[in-house]
């Protein structure tokens with residue numbers, strides 16, 4: 052394996068080129084690190100070498116560390132994983148510190164060889180941490196390039212010196228959006244932020260870096276933190292200004308993460324504690340905190356779900372082996388809230404869109420949604436007037452079904468009504484070609500039932516979007532009983548085109564996402580009726596990492612929708628319907644006219660501008676708080692078990708065929724506590740035996756809805772984990 056090569060030019064500049072064979076972007080492996088180390092040693096020892104430029108053989112620099120390795124680092128760290136991890140991280144620090152010191156005399160700080168980084172494009176994670184250890188960072192003026200440290204997004208933090216170097220280079224305040232939010236910048240913005248030192252035309256990148264290397268003096272290559280009298284920009288923690296930064300950052304991190312993301316807290320601790328000691332000590336502190344995060348099961352679960360499995364699903368892990376089904380012309384029927392959003396994302400992806408509604412006015416309104424979105428984009432400099440014209444030019448808003456001729460995919464988003472949908476299906480099939488795939492965006496109606504209206508149930512499928520379409524990253528694809536492979540492939544290729552993440556599930560009531568989220572909402576409402584303090588319910592949810600408490604979520608989705616779903620479910624289930632206690636509260640709210648956010652009145656109170664205030668006090672008058680309140684963990688377990696047991700049942704019943712989809716879908720679809728890696732990862736973290744025991748206790752205290760699913764019981768008895776038994780696409784139950 053040769054990821055790095057070195058060539059010494061006539062002027063004595065050693066150019067180390069990173070070019071991982073067979074990959075479109077460089078990623079760092081442990082072997083790669085060893086190669087870089089050896090080449091740096093060689094260049095530093097060679098008297099003919101005056102300086103070094105580290106660059107890439109690709110049009111990008113690097114995408115980061117191979118996260119597959121990070122996810123498994125703990126398992127491969129030996130009998131004493133903490134020590135194994137810490138030693139591994141310190142070894143990495145040693146290599147980068149060697150680059151930074153570049154052979155200079157430790158006492159005089161003289162005699163080192165200048166080392167520059169030349170970044171042709173994107174440089175992320177370790178792809179920026181290496182440059183940060185060099186003496187000058189040159190970036191090509193490539194507006195598409197993204198430069199930054201996004202580690203926090205997958206549950207870790209920059210642990211190869213990036214945290215310590217960036218906070219010392221910029222100061223804690225300026226570094227905080229880059230470290231704590233993983234903010235990425237293009238080269239010009241990265242220069243303005245002080246992350247890179249020079250932005251030069253792409254064709255001058257290497258020559259500019261070489262020239263700097265050949266002319267750099269001893270003082271140019273001494274890092275400020277290695278010079279006498281270094282002071283952290285903006286002040287260290289005990290400086291009055293620095294003090295304010297750290298107090299604010301700590302409050303912000305805890306406010307945003309509710310304390311459930313170990314990486315954010317560890318990052319802040321590494322910066323704070325590191326700022327109090329000399330640089331080499333600070334690296335050790337960073338390594339300790341990094342080890343601490345890697346040892347936390349949350350980090351490997353997050354990496355697995357949010358990176359490895361998400362990417363596998365996007366790349367078609369569960370796509371049937373059918374030839375390319377790229378969509379060219381899509382028909383969207385129904386230009387309401389969902390149809391308008393679907394039109395926007397499809398046209399933005401370059402597809403021709405025919406947008407149909409019952410009246411021209413409604414169709415035009417649907418198209419205007421795209422226009423308004425693009426206008427906002429222009430105002431924010433995210434798009435251009437030319438691009439807007441181009442996207443709008445792809446949309447034909449009309450009432451004429453004949454315009455659908457030539458469509459290879461139809462997405463129906465009309466009213467949630469079987470007969471309206473059947474009528475639309477027949478009208479569409481009268482004009483489209485025999486190969487056209489028909490998808491419905493229904494959220495509650497069985498696909499197999501709707502497929503009865505189609506001449507070709509094999510080509511009929513569910514493509515379920517979440518609202519707002521342009522923001523929500525998950526798309527749930529639902530196979531009806533007769534749906535064929537080509538329809539699934541078409542839906543997956545379409546989702547790839549619009550750059551969202553797909554899961555593919557089978558057709559049972561509420562499919563997967565709604566099936567799990569409804570019990571969460573119901574459990575919250577049930578507790579209101581029992582006299583549990585609403586504030587306790589809402590805060591318990593947020594403190595365990597749910598983005599919205601169940602009552603706020605009900606307000607957002609509206610009470611009347613809840614009532615509608617409850618009535619339809621009861622009608623379908625008859626005597627087996629388990630949610631009368633929930634309905635009592637829900638129907639009463641509806642009778643009171645408290646329909647949720649859209650009515651500016653729900654479980655919460657809202658001001659005249661519709662801004663959410665505190666919980667509505669009328670709720671306490673109707674359902675007074677019980678004298679005895681449950682503890683926080685009990686409330687949290689009720690809220691989480693309500694969801695995860697439904698996910699397990701979905702797996703048992705074959706609605707889910709792949710637990711990776713269950714985990715990724717839960718986080719992207721309804722924000723299931725991302726720190727956990729998703730429902731199956733959470734159950735694995737706590738272990739099946741404890742989960743089963745908890746089910747028994749909750750069942751005894753609160754009822755049969757918490758009954759331990761047979762699959763979980765069996766796994767508890769056998770000491771199995773979900774990822775051990777079903778991981779990486781192994782066939783489900």
Ligand code: NAD
Pocket residue numbers: 384385386387388389390407408409410413463464465466467468471474475492493494495515516517518
């Ligand atoms: P909406 O009421 O905003 O829009 C429906 C649109 O369909 C309206 O513009 C209406 O004029 C049009 N329409 C109705 N009958 C038609 C017909 N016969 N021919 C052509 N157009 C017709 O509804 P929505 O919220 O966009 O939901 C649409 C579908 O998407 C429903 O099946 C709903 O269950 C599903 N869905 C909604 C959400 C959500 O959050 N709102 C999420 C996922 C799925």
